[in-house]
Amino acid sequence: MTKRVLVVEDNELNLKLFCDLLKAHGFEPDPVRDARDALARAQDARPDLIIMDIQMPHINGLDLIAAVRSDDALGATPIMAVTAYAGKGDEDRIREAGADAFVSKPITLARFVQSVEDLSALADRRMPG
Numbered sequence: 001m002t003k004r005v006l007v008v009e010d011n012e013l014n015l016k017l018f019c020d021l022l023k024a025h026g027f028e029p030d031p032v033r034d035a036r037d038a039l040a041r042a043q044d045a046r047p048d049l050i051i052m053d054i055q056m057p058h059i060n061g062l063d064l065i066a067a068v069r070s071d072d073a074l075g076a077t078p079i080m081a082v083t084a085y086a087g088k089g090d091e092d093r094i095r096e097a098g099a100d101a102f103v104s105k106p107i108t109l110a111r112f113v114q115s116v117e118d119l120s121a122l123a124d125r126r127m128p129g
């Protein structure tokens with residue numbers, strides 16, 4: 001089954017890069033450019049995985065991750081945060097918000113793809129069928 005990946009990213013170049021990478025590795029990306037649309041889109045589309053930028057206008061990615069985690073229908077969805085931060089404090093905050101993985105920007109292709117594959121396996125364990 002092709003997994004659908006909600007990609008929430010305000011930067012158009014990053015959004016295209018992430019979606020191209022996902023397609024090239026057999027995933028079906030669902031791009032969201034405006035963080036304000038992300039929760040409703042997730043509730044509507046029920047993605048298998050979510051890739052979440054952290055620094056976005058209007059809504060912080062950390063708050064969105066927490067909102068996904070507290071949603072009954074979406075709560076188990078694996079989430080990968082993508083962020084320009086590098087510090088340990090930032091990683092802790094991202095994990096406390098409920099992210100399963102994070103990849104720092106600028107991404108390396110291998111790390112990004114490996115992390116998506118890991119999350120895909122996590123989705124199979126967490127949300128069988």
Ligand code: MN
Binds near residue numbers: 009011053054056057
């Ligand atoms: Mn951003």
